[in-house]
Amino acid sequence: MKRFLLATAALVALGAGQQALAADDVIIGVVYPLTxxxxxxxxxxxxxxxxxxxxxxxxxxxxxxxMGAGGGLSGLGGxxxxxxxxxxxxxxxxxxxxxxxxxxxxxxxxIVGSYTSATGATISQVTERYEVPYMSADxxxxxxxxxxxxxxFRTSPHDEMFTAAMYQFFKDEGxxxxxxxxxxxxxxxxxxxxxxSSTVQRKLAxxxxxxxxxxxxxxxxxxxxxxxxxxxxAANADVIMPSSYTxxxxxxxxxxxxxxxxxxxxxAQAAGFQESAFLTGAGPLAEGAMxxxxxALDAGPARPAIGPVNALYKAHNNKDMNDNTSRxxxxxxxxxxxxxxxxxxxxxxxxxxxxxTDIPGNQTIMPWAGIKFDETGQNVKGTPVIQQVTGGVYHTxxxxxxxxxxxxxxxxx
Amino acid sequence: MALDTILQVVISGLLMGLIYALxxxxxxxxxxxxxxxxxxxxxxxxxxxxxxFTLWQMTGLDPFILLPVVAALLFGxxxxxxxxxxxxxLSVRFNRGMVQIFVTFGLAIFIRGFMQFxxxxxxxxxxxxxxxxxxANVYGVxxxxxxxxxxxxxxxxxxxxxxxxxxxxxxALEATREDREAVxxxxxxxxxxxxxxxxxxxxTVGVAGVMLAGFYYVSPNVGANxxxxxxxxxxxGGFGSMxxxxxxGLLIGEVEAxxxxxxxxxxxxxxxxxxxxxxxxxxxxxxxxxx
Numbered sequence: 001m002k003r004f005l006l007a008t009a010a011l012v013a014l015g016a017g018q019q020a021l022a023a024d025d026v027i028i029g030v031v032y033p034l035t036x037x038x039x040x041x042x043x044x045x046x047x048x049x050x051x052x053x054x055x056x057x058x059x060x061x062x063x064x065x066x067m068g069a070g071g072g073l074s075g076l077g078g079x080x081x082x083x084x085x086x087x088x089x090x091x092x093x094x095x096x097x098x099x100x101x102x103x104x105x106x107x108x109x110x111i112v113g114s115y116t117s118a119t120g121a122t123i124s125q126v127t128e129r130y131e132v133p134y135m136s137a138d139x140x141x142x143x144x145x146x147x148x149x150x151x152x153f154r155t156s157p158h159d160e161m162f163t164a165a166m167y168q169f170f171k172d173e174g175x176x177x178x179x180x181x182x183x184x185x186x187x188x189x190x191x192x193x194x195x196x197s198s199t200v201q202r203k204l205a206x207x208x209x210x211x212x213x214x215x216x217x218x219x220x221x222x223x224x225x226x227x228x229x230x231x232x233x234a235a236n237a238d239v240i241m242p243s244s245y246t247x248x249x250x251x252x253x254x255x256x257x258x259x260x261x262x263x264x265x266x267x268a269q270a271a272g273f274q275e276s277a278f279l280t281g282a283g284p285l286a287e288g289a290m291x292x293x294x295x296a297l298d299a300g301p302a303r304p305a306i307g308p309v310n311a312l313y314k315a316h317n318n319k320d321m322n323d324n325t326s327r328x329x330x331x332x333x334x335x336x337x338x339x340x341x342x343x344x345x346x347x348x349x350x351x352x353x354x355x356x357t358d359i360p361g362n363q364t365i366m367p368w369a370g371i372k373f374d375e376t377g378q379n380v381k382g383t384p385v386i387q388q389v390t391g392g393v394y395h396t397x398x399x400x401x402x403x404x405x406x407x408x409x410x411x412x413x
Numbered sequence: 414m415a416l417d418t419i420l421q422v423v424i425s426g427l428l429m430g431l432i433y434a435l436x437x438x439x440x441x442x443x444x445x446x447x448x449x450x451x452x453x454x455x456x457x458x459x460x461x462x463x464x465x466f467t468l469w470q471m472t473g474l475d476p477f478i479l480l481p482v483v484a485a486l487l488f489g490x491x492x493x494x495x496x497x498x499x500x501x502x503l504s505v506r507f508n509r510g511m512v513q514i515f516v517t518f519g520l521a522i523f524i525r526g527f528m529q530f531x532x533x534x535x536x537x538x539x540x541x542x543x544x545x546x547x548x549a550n551v552y553g554v555x556x557x558x559x560x561x562x563x564x565x566x567x568x569x570x571x572x573x574x575x576x577x578x579x580x581x582x583x584x585a586l587e588a589t590r591e592d593r594e595a596v597x598x599x600x601x602x603x604x605x606x607x608x609x610x611x612x613x614x615x616x617t618v619g620v621a622g623v624m625l626a627g628f629y630y631v632s633p634n635v636g637a638n639x640x641x642x643x644x645x646x647x648x649x650g651g652f653g654s655m656x657x658x659x660x661x662g663l664l665i666g667e668v669e670a671x672x673x674x675x676x677x678x679x680x681x682x683x684x685x686x687x688x689x690x691x692x693x694x695x696x697x698x699x700x701x702x703x704x
Contacts, residue, residue: 035526037634039534190679217679223433223638226425227673227681234418246536250630258557258628259421260548277536281630285546 025082026073026345028335029102031095031113031123037221037247038090040277041115041324045138046085047317048325049112052332053081055312065305066363067333067340075343081336084108088119095119099126109345110135112331115324116245117141117193124152132347133338133354137331138324140269141196145376151347153354155334155371156327157382159193159243159269162292163200165384166267167208169398170239179412181265185214185237187228187252188269189244194220197243197269213237221247229255232263238411239265246272250281257285264410266290267386274323279392288408290388295326296396298404299367299385306365321365330364334371367402417553422670428560430666431567432621436639437646437658438574439617445653446590446610449499449513453521454643455636457615461487461622462631463528469539476542476627480566483623484616491615494520495608521636528633537631544627563624570620574655577613586610590653645689651702661700664688 030049032042055063057080060070072078084106088095095114102108103126110133114120120139127134128149136144136154140162145154174180186201188194194217205212214235218228229252232240240263242252249272256263268291272278279286297320300306309329310321321329334357339345342353359371361381370381386398388407397407440454451457464483465476472479502516503509539545544558577583589596589606597603629635646665650657665685672684692699 035529035534035633037632039529039633040536043534217677219679219682221634221638222681223642224425224429224669226429227422227670228678230418230422230425230674231678247630247632250536250538254546254628257546258548258555258560259425260550260555275536277630280540281536281538283538283540283546 024076024079026076026079026339027082027084027106027108028332029086029099029106029108029111030083031086031088031098031102031111031119032115033090033119034085034087036089036091038088038115038245040246041275042087042090044317044319044322044325045115045328048313048321048328049083049085049332051309051313051316052329052336053083055309056081056333056336063305063308064363065309065333065365066359067336068305073336073340075340076345079345081332081339088114088123090116090119092118092122096122096126099123100130103127103130103132108132109347110335110339110350112137112328112335114139116191117144117196118191120144121192124149127151133335133351135331135335135354137328140271141192142200143192143196145378149377151351151377153334153373153377153379155331155379155382156294157368157384158378159197160200161382162269162294162384163197163204165386165398166201166241166292167204167210169386170210170267171208172398172400173407173409174411177409177412179409181210181238181411183211183213183235183237184239184241184267185216185232185235186212187214187216187218187232187240187242187244189220189248190217191220193245193269193271194243201241201243201269211237218248220245222251225251225255226258228252229259229261232256233259233261237264239263239267241267241269242273243269244272246275246278246281249273249275249278253282253285253289264413268292270294270323274394276319276322279389283392286389286392288389288410290386290397290407291323291394292384293323293387293394293396294366294368294382294384295321295323296367296385296387296402297321297326297394298396299402302402303362303365303367305363309365326365330366330371333364334359367396420554422674423667424554424556426667426670427663428557428564428666429669430663431564432560432625432662433639433642433646433665434659434662435567435570435621435624436618437643437650437662438571438655439614439621440643441647441650441653441655441658442574442617443611443614444647446586447503447593447607449503450517450644451614452514452517452640453494453524454614454618455638455640456521456524457487457490457636458618458622458625458639459528459631459633459636460490460524461619462626462629462635463532464619465623465626466537466539466631469542473541476539476623477562480620480623484619487619487622488612488616491611491613492608494615495611499611500604500607525633525636532633534633539626539631542627557628559624559628563627566620566624570617571655571659574613574617578655582606582609642685645685647699649689649692649699651699654699654701657699657701 086098142160170181188198338353342349387394650661673681
């Protein structure tokens with residue numbers, strides 16, 4: 001009975017909340033996997049957006065970043081950002097339907113999303129049709145901004161930029177240690193993220209004259225990856241380059257260990273490898289794994305906003321910001337800044353303001369040069385970093401000028 | 414391909430196959446007994462994985478020690494599911510088949526949602542066990558000890574199921590399966606047999622879950638990855654046949670491992686589904702099915 005009363009109270013509160021919605025609130029739809037295999041990432045994303053919206057809306061001591069002053073959108077008379085969350089279940093078709101619902105039923109004037117590139121692809125088709133901006137926070141497939149979309153904007157670097165950084169790191173580290181990378185093994189899941197990531201990795205390997213010793217496409221969420229581990233072991237490349245989400249990332253490290261294979265080096269296309277669940281799940285097996293990242297928690301001195309924002313996030317979600325959550329906060333801040341400058345909640349005005357965006361890097365929490373979109377909606381100033389797991393934590397190891405420690409380099413050993 | 418690679422592939426397939434077989438055994442048992450396809454079977458395995466994870470977190474004891482506790486818990490859960498849901502679903506007058514499907518399907522969604530609500534969506538792992546991440550190198554072939562242990566326990570569980578089938582209860586189970594109307598006439602409490610059958614089925618998949626948790630991640634969706642293979646295994650081995658489940662599980666494990674070596678790994682399930690289709694076409698009752 002008590003639970004029933006509680007549930008009723010919650011329902012009433014929910015209804016009341018809707019009624020209390022002020023007319024001038026700016027509604028932004030947020031689409032993430034909140035249930036299913038992507039849920040750990042989606043629920044962290046939800047927390048990140050809530051923190052970002054709180055920084056924009058509430059009154060607090062100013063944080064040295066774009067939209068860090070608080071007190072709502074000054075350009076819209078102090079209007080508040082109101083987030084409406086929708087669950088994609090990591091399914092491209094559900095993501096499409098949810099995006100449509102957010103625009104038509106909830107009157108969202110922009111959509112932010114969506115973790116996986118496969119869902120980002122369908123959401124951005126819906127936003128294009130309804131002519132509202134889609135702010136891609138963390139979809140990393142390079143093909144997404146190459147589709148001639150007018151309403152697509154992406155603050156994060158994409159996998160071509162990330163992969164270019166990886167190969168530049170291989171080159172720099174090879175020169176530094178005298179042990180260059182001779183071969184790589186590509187290991188990627190079978191959706192748009194994995195296949196696009198591998199396409200770029202294969203192309204850049206060719207340009208860098210690095211042999212692709214194995215090219216392994218696998219089925220995401222398979223019960224077992226031992227056969228795949230066998231193939232990686234047989235290839236024994238200098239560097240294994242996985243593009244995998246969390247569950248597969250844990251599984252492949254275990255499967256390699258099970259057949260007594262310790263790779264010389266691992267360079268991950270982030271995703272699952274940057275999740276805390278991966279670090280606990282893989283435990284000591286993750287030690288030495290490298291990953292690209294668009295975020296560096298240890299870049300504190302050059303980015304004074306990281307400290308206060310991370311403190312707020314940690315208070316809300318009981319963990320530090322990571323590659324994904326930092327990009328999500330940055331995406332909402334960038335969108336809010338455009339709405340604020342537009343001084344209007346009309347999608348076309350917001351789009352124009354987004355096109356004119358030019359935020360210096362030190363006004364963000366990212367180690368980037370800044371945020372400025374090209375004609376495809378891609379931020380051209382997002383410069384990635386390379387990190388490595390030591391002592392169970394990711395540390396920045398490249399570019400050398402922002403590195404906090406040298407790489408533990410297994411190639412040539 | 415070198416000999417040790419071939420051996421390694423065969424052994425990996427064998428070890429995975431034993432897990433598939435034990436997951437399928439519980440499903441086969443319940444189906445064979447009362448013609449109910451339990452769509453929540455993978456979720457029962459997931460519950461067992463969370464149960465052992467929680468007990469391990471609370472007590473720090475090894476999953477081996479916790480195995481009987483979790484199996485008993487799952488037995489109770491199976492009986493409860495029968496008494497509270499399935500018995501009622503069986504008593505409807507119309508569309509009984511559909512009702513059974515929706516009841517177990519709904520149960521699956523409920524369990525999954527509840528576990529995400531209770532534990533959150535995070536992937537969790539049991540990190541400190543006696544065998545965690547340990548391997549043995551036998552003449553160049555690596556044996557992952559947690560999986561070897563799981564394989565041994567699976568075989569023991571099958572031996573246990575065989576032993577049960579020789580008891581009074583086992584014979585009653587078999588009789589109920591043969592003719593559920595007639596057994597009532599000779600004084601067998603059909604309802605009780607069904608409840609125990611559910612308990613046994615759930616406990617079996619619980620054992621599989623506990624052993625799997627020793628080397629696999631735990632998440633609300635983990636059951637789905639295994640459930641599909643379990644359905645294929647049961648259909649392949651023959652509905653209701655314990656030996657069929659074991660043979661089909663091993664076959665599927667091997668076919669999967671070998672297909673992944675020959676074809677692209679993303680197509681590794683093609684081999685198992687091809688065999689499944691062939692069996693459906695030429696021997697619809699499965700390899701060892703009696704029905």
